[in-house]
Amino acid sequence: MIKFLYELIALINLVKFNNLPNNQRKITIYSEGKNYWPHLEGLLNVILKFTNKTVCYVSSSRDDPGLLIKHKNLTCFFIAESFVRDYFFQNLDTDIMIMTMPDLQNYQVKRSIKKVHYIYVQHSLVSLHAVYRHGAFDHYDTICAAGPHHIREIRAIEKKYKLPRKNIFKLGYSRIDNLLKKNFSSIVGASKKVLIAPSWGPDSIIESGLSHKLIDEFLSLKYKIILRPHPQTIKFNKKEIAYISKKYRNNPLFLMENDLTDDKSLYESDIMVSDWSGAAIEFAIALQKPVIFCDVPRKINNIKHQDIFEEPIEVSIRKLIGVIWDGKVPINNIVSLCLKKKIHFKQLNEMFCFNLGDSDKQFLKLLNEIYSKLEKSS
Numbered sequence: 001m002i003k004f005l006y007e008l009i010a011l012i013n014l015v016k017f018n019n020l021p022n023n024q025r026k027i028t029i030y031s032e033g034k035n036y037w038p039h040l041e042g043l044l045n046v047i048l049k050f051t052n053k054t055v056c057y058v059s060s061s062r063d064d065p066g067l068l069i070k071h072k073n074l075t076c077f078f079i080a081e082s083f084v085r086d087y088f089f090q091n092l093d094t095d096i097m098i099m100t101m102p103d104l105q106n107y108q109v110k111r112s113i114k115k116v117h118y119i120y121v122q123h124s125l126v127s128l129h130a131v132y133r134h135g136a137f138d139h140y141d142t143i144c145a146a147g148p149h150h151i152r153e154i155r156a157i158e159k160k161y162k163l164p165r166k167n168i169f170k171l172g173y174s175r176i177d178n179l180l181k182k183n184f185s186s187i188v189g190a191s192k193k194v195l196i197a198p199s200w201g202p203d204s205i206i207e208s209g210l211s212h213k214l215i216d217e218f219l220s221l222k223y224k225i226i227l228r229p230h231p232q233t234i235k236f237n238k239k240e241i242a243y244i245s246k247k248y249r250n251n252p253l254f255l256m257e258n259d260l261t262d263d264k265s266l267y268e269s270d271i272m273v274s275d276w277s278g279a280a281i282e283f284a285i286a287l288q289k290p291v292i293f294c295d296v297p298r299k300i301n302n303i304k305h306q307d308i309f310e311e312p313i314e315v316s317i318r319k320l321i322g323v324i325w326d327g328k329v330p331i332n333n334i335v336s337l338c339l340k341k342k343i344h345f346k347q348l349n350e351m352f353c354f355n356l357g358d359s360d361k362q363f364l365k366l367l368n369e370i371y372s373k374l375e376k377s378s
Contacts (some may be wrong), residue, residue, distance in 0.1 A: 006062065006078075006080050007080055007082060007084060009078060009080075010078060010079045010080035010082075010084040010085070011084050013077040013078055013079055014077075014079060014084050014087065014088055016077065017056065017058070017075075017077050017079075017088070018091070018093070020056070020075065022093070023054065024054045024056075024075065025054065025056045025075075025093070025094050026053050026054050026055075026094065026095045026096070027047065027053055027054070027055045027056070027094065027095060027096045027098065027367075028055070028056045028057075028058060028092065028094040028096070028097050028098070029043070029044060029055060029056070029057050029058065029066075029097075029098045029099075030058045030059070030097060030098070030099045030101065031057070031058070031059040031060070031061070031064055031066055031100070032059075032060055032061070032100075032101055033059065033060055033061030033063075033064055033231070034059075034061050034063050034064045034065060034259075034260075034261055035231040035260040035261065036100055036101075036123055036231075037064055037065045037066050037261055038174075038175055038178060038260070038261060038263075039100050039121060039122070039123040039174060039175055040066065040098070040100060040121070041065075041066070041174075041178070042174040042177065042178060042359070042360035043098065043121065043174065043360055043363050044057060044066065044069065044074075045360070046360045046361055046363060046364060047363075047364070047367070048069075048071045048073055048074060050361075050364055051364065051367070052073065053073065053367075054073045054074075054075070055073060055074050055075075056074075056075050056076070056077060056094070057069065057074060057075075057076045057077070058076075058077045058078075058079055058088070059076075059077075059078055059079070060078075060079060060080055060081045060085060061078075062078055064078075065261060085108075085109070086108050086109065086110070089109050089110055089111075089112060090110050090112060090113060091112060091113060091114070092112035092114065092116055093112070093114050093116075094116055095116070095117065095371070095374060096116070096117045096118075096119060096367070096370060097112075097116050097117070097118050097119065098119045098121060099118065099119070099120060099121070100120070100121045100122070100123040102120070102132050102133070102136035102137060103132075103133060103135075103136050104118060104120075104139045104140060105138075105139035106133070106135055106136070106138075106139070111139055117141045117142065117370055117374065118139070118140045118141050118142070119140065119141070119142045119143075119144065119366070119370075120137055120140040120142070120143050120144060121144045121171070121174075122144060122145070122146040122150065122171075122173060123175075124278030124281075125146050125147065125173060125176075125278050125281045125282065125285075125313060125352060125353075126276075126278040126281070126312065126313060126314050127149065127153060127310070127312030127313055127314060128150055128153045128154060128157070129153050129156070129157060129302060129305050129307075129308040129310065129312070130298070130299075130300050130301070130302055130305040130308075130312045130314075131276070131278075131299055131300070131301060131302075131312070131314065132301055132302060133301050133302055134302045134303065134304045136302075137154065137157075137166075138157075138163060140166065141166065141167060142166065142167040142168070142169055142366065142370065143166055143167070143168050143169070144168075144169050144171035144363075144366070145168055145169065145170055145171060145354065146171065146172060146173040146352070146353060146354065147172075147173070147313075147351070147352040147353045147354055148351070148352075148354075149310070149313050149352065150168075151168055151170070152310050153308065153310050154166060154168055155168075156308045156309070156310055157308060160307050160308060169362075169365075169366045169369075170354040170355065170362075171354060171355065171359050171362055171363060171366070172353055172354040172355035172356065172358065172359025172362060173282075173353050173354075173359055174359050174360055175282055175286075176282055176285055176286045176349075176353060176356070177356070177357050177358070177359050177360065178263075179263060179266065179282065179286035179287060180286055180356075180357060181357075182263060182267070192223050192224070192270045192271070192335065193223070193224040193225075193226065193268055193269045193270055194218055194223050194224065194225055194226070194269060194270065194271055194272075194273060194335075195226045195228060195265055195266065195269035195271070195272045195273070195283075196211065196214060196215070196225065196226065196227045196228065196272075196273045196274070197228040197230075197272055197273070197274050197277055197279045197280065197283070198211070198229070198230060198233070198274055198275050198277055199230055199274070199275050199276045199277035199278075199279075199299050200229075200230040200231075200232040200233040200236075200237075201299050201301075203275075203296050203297040203299065204230070204233070204275050204276070204277075204296070204299065205273075205274070205275050205294060205296070206227075206229055206230075206233050206237065206240060206241075206244070207233065207237060207240070208296060210294060210296065211227065211244060212244075212247075213327075214273060214294075214331075215227065215244075215248060215254065217331045218331065219248075219251060219253055219254065221331065221332060222253065223253065223335075224253050224255075225253060225254050225255070226255045226256075226257055226265045226268075226269060227244065227254070227255070227256050227257065228257045228260065228265060228279075229241055229256075229258065230277065230279075231260060234258055241256075241258075244256065266283060266287060267287065269289070270289065270339065271289060271290055271291065271292060271335065271338050271339065272284075272289065272290075272291045272292070272322075273291070273292045273294065274291055274292070274293060274294070275293065275294050275296050275299070276296075276298060276299040276314050278314070280293070280321070280322070281313065281314070281317060281321070281352070284317075284321035284322065284343055284348070285321070285343075285345070285348045285349060285352065285353065288343040288345050289343065290321060290322045290323070290338045290339065290341035290343065291321055291322030291323075291338070292322055292323060292324075292325050292334055292335070292338050293318050293322055293323070293324045293325065294325055294327070295324050295325060295326045295327065298314075298315070299314075313352060317348075317352070320343075320344070320348065321341070321343055321348070322338060322341060323337050323338045323341065
């Protein structure tokens, strides 16, 4: 019944969107859900604050914080994830669509039959040719690069597969900028606080079952543990998440954190334990805290990744921001080694991030560039 109600609401919102005058849907932002809000919040805010352009914020999640924003130039819509969303995308009528969802055109979500300029905004610092599927970015008009590695990867992909040359914009990474701006005070205690923040997939910490060993070992040493599952794990592995929650729910040293819009645990934690998650890179660069990397098989979603001769950032950065744990060395020893790691903030940002602290405002330059081209072509 609830699912039917959501579909009905989505259908009503689809009609409302399509009935808007053209001048009220110049720019559209699409979000898969609340956990992607931290990557879109800054962009939406600068557009509303520094331009007079109208924006539509469209989300597939009812609890997306973006749907609650009130502004005279903003209209918000919930469109669920089913046939309503598919129809919405195929018939989309807007000047610019901003998304942080890869694989446009490759699966259910298609480019519009109308003339729309599609912009991809990064929701992770990881590589584009190994972590994402083959062709994940081929159908975007503009790719926003978080750092130099993204430019090298996109150009290498285009050259290898003889693809049209895309517009690449040196944007930076809003997520790190936001972490730097916030000022949470760390909670000082006798016990070290460990944040376990894995990626997702069959070999990742939770899906592989390694999380139980990690949690048990840390708890036996009286460490405080926060488990922060990846949004895709929460979405597709509900049984395992429920099992872990039930198993440790009576232990006062354990906390499961499913709301990834809340960053408090990042500031409170002394170290992070991860696998191949982009969250580990954000944690180290923004907060200058070290990471223990579990030595599990690499997360590779592109079977053709070896066609591109660029070392992925998630490989090259590991020894710069943490230590690799093979599961054999006592965890206490690894923690001690990890805490001695020095994070070279300036060096890392120059290597992997553009426009530190200013990425959202840089987005306005991109909008002006695109609108200038659209006006010339019309």
